[in-house]
Amino acid sequence: MFLVTIAAGIGIEENLKQFILVLLVSLSVATLSQSVSWFRQIPYTLLLVIAGLGLAFIDVRLVNLSPPLILFIFLPPLLFEAAWNMQWPALKRDLVPISIYAVFGVVISVAGTALALWQLAGISLATALLIGASVSATDPVSVIALFRELGVEKRLSMLMEGESLFNDGIAVVAFTFLVGFSFGTTEFTIQSLIVEFLTFVGIGIGVGIFIGFGISYLTQRFDLPFVEQSITLISAYGAYLVAEDLGGSGVIAVVITGLILGNFGSRIGMNPRTRVVVTEFWEFVAFFLNSIVFLLIGDQISFAGLGENLGSIAIAIAAVILTRALAIYGLGGLCNWLAKSEISLPDQTVLWWGGLRGSVSIALALSIPTGLPNREATIAIVFGVVLFTLLVQGVTTKTLLEKLGLLSDRTQRQEYLEAIARRVTINRILNHLSQAAINPEIEPEYYQQLTDRLQEELDSVQKEIDQMYARHPQLHEFSVNQLQKDLVAIEDDTYAEFVRKGWLNESPSSLLDDVFKQESAIPAEGK
Template sequence: MAIETVGESAIEQNIEQFLLVLSVSLSVATLSRVVSWLRQIPYTLLLVIVGLILAFVDVRLVNLSPALILEIFLPPLLFEAAWNMKWRDLSRELLPVTLYAVLGVVISIVGIALAINQLAGIGLPVALLVGASLSATDPVSVIALFRELGAGKRLTNLMEGESLFNDGVAVVAFSLLVGIPLGLEEFNVPSTIARFFIFVGIGIGVGSLIGFGISYLTQRFDLPLVEQSLTLVSAYGTYVITEELGGSGVIGVVTVGLILGNFGSRIGMNPRTRLLVTEFWDFLAFFVNSIVFLLIGDQVHYSSLGENLGLIAITIGALILTRAIAIYGLGGLSNWLVKSEIGLRDQTVLWWAGLRGSVSIALALSVPATLPGRDVIIDIVFGVVLFTLLVQGLTTQILLEKLELTGEQPLRQKYLEAVSRSIALNRVLNYLSEASQYQEIEPEFCRYQAELVEGQLQSLTEEIIQLQKEYPQLRTLVMEQIQDKLLDIEADTYAELIRAGRLDKKLSPLLEEVLAAGQENLIE
């Protein structure tokens, strides 16, 4: 009976802590929308600042364990990003993204490790763990800022694509290196490379198997809540199964997310279900980010950071330098190999906006307690993460504006609203034309209503034409939307025919290649 009482007490305490964290996060979200000057700060960074304030007054909301981040928080964040990443956009940037995610991680690990080993006297095995922990980028705040300011779509794809894959590569690298300082393993280049490919291969294999399996399964029924639940199970299930098999759970989740978002959602879900699932994952990502970034700030111990300021400063310098070498060097290599044409301004933003966040914190906290220097690793990583989030994160908008990469978001929004109103009013006119045929409705009434609508439609048409003349680049917005709609119609038709039993297998998309070829001809 006593054991049951203790168990119930622990559960009650955990629930209270969870509700407290959630209440603080939602309060910050509300204030950031109500107080005008707070809107200038990205929401996730505002959470970190609030967490730092709570840590300063020694209010600890909850103990942040690595298992909590890696097994509970990380899968939904990775899945949501992969679900919303369009493969056709990612495939255009596959080489630079791969270079940044693989070679960029290697450059970061080696550069940071050598710097703190030579300048601060930290042992090389421990220094390598610091480098591995800090090699994973976490651009959640930056991506949100890009979208809000209307930064280029390509810049957003490069940043998000790199982050998706380098998280997995960083976790794999950390797993390979963590046994060295404990004397459990010896560093050997050939065997390390072989283990790396095994880790990644298992992740891709399990992710592909689960992703395609669920994709074909959902073709056979139309149950939105079940299909939504399957995506949730796939995210967590893929991570757990892949880790159990000795692979990279991060790579597995990214793989299953890409497959379900780009393949499964098109062949196995109708448009309403696809929208429902997307909104569910948007909510879950917001929910998880709200908790993670608040807890990052809340876990800081100012006294420990103060004792290691010199180490943190050296690591920050090494991080910024190695990031510059990776972005500019590998960007130049990609431009030379496949003519990626990643401009100097885009490379500069990619360099400065390479923030570190939850994955770095989780990796540092997962260092075995028996390892000498564990506390130093944690302090260095926490200090560097706070620098990137607060200094680089808060100055990225200034950099975008100085480099004139903020786009024309208000103008784009105005144009899309005018086009949307035009489409809606044309549908109204079609309805009035049909209604005028009914005997119970007087034709004169319909004619008068149609004249009013046509007058408003004429004004909208003139506004759209004027905007197109002044800003010809706006035409591409609607063209992209129409092409996406055409692809959706094709995929939905195949899925509908399969569910009706008129097809027994998925037909490969035909329009995607046709539209891509047509786009190239237009450019030429």
């Protein structure tokens, strides 16, 4: 017993050393990306993949985690953080295209990729279907990290993030079903597939709703920021574990829990200060885990396996790109026709090219049972596809956004918001100077000079803002949207205060939603 305890202690020490090594490499890459101007052109997450590839090339393996452990450690908190920050009104607006992309996009990807590998690469149909299922889901970790780093326009980011968050569950259903089909333990019928899919998704949604609303009402009863912060962390892992144990989708459970807590629980159960604390905590968690997971993606690559399957990898990459185009453009046109989604052609192009694959695809491939034939070739092909999407599509996505003019608005808005911030700051300083008692040790002339200088600066900032409005008329709509968001936040906080005090059982429906709809219905010349 004593020897077992010593061995366990040595194992923990070795794991801790490996973990610290991973952190040191990740932080070194983060520092390099900000210190060297050339590296700033490449998103930080992709630099981590490249660093991991370099370590794999010299056969330095940082850590060896099993695929289920990778999914369990990294996926729940990263999904929760994305869902926590996702605004329900914006998600609700695009729920139809997101749902269609998540379901039918996966079906098109699995079928098209499998057909290409079966017919062109000579791979058996069962193996080709497994590869298709592994690479069918755009990885939320990869996509969200890249889009946030590039500062993609909010609605486009919502479409991509929403699809990525929900199609994981669909891909996992397809993968699980196809593994059973390969072993002959699952009967291939449309009816059984639909039943399994509905059960898998339904359990995930049910668990997410139960945990999300349960914690929302629990946090109403106390105001302890660090306790509430810890509860959200437990809820992320708890929702994933409970749903998986019940035979449902842990991914969907985490997403639903995060959506409810971020849009409902944080409003009725947390004061504004606590919400800020929790949000900053999850931003740190996302940065911390992203720094590790992208490094490990590169570190797990087997170059020998890639070299032996180059032809099949090339066919798989072409099939993934073509089926993604078919899904995005075809289903996008359908959504525009049926639901009036108004997804523009440039947005569809970014959705197509920005459909990165990452840690989820790799974890699914590595989880293929050892008894299945061609397992190593399957893993190599999936790794090859993931590498291409991260290092080719990921690196060129920023250039594509610039060519399509989808990053220019962000630059204008950032400059505009900086000017607004300076104007507000100067006004507050002037207001303080006008109300503060004059310090007898300071000459009155100094106060006057300071006031005059600040007033000149204020006039200069205001002139700059006026010029921005003249050059970019769309900033007016942006200002209106910002004002509406501020007003909605005030309304939500007011209702939440009444709920916390027990004067209301739940928040009433939004008054401002109706006001904004009536306002937008008024013709421009009538305003």
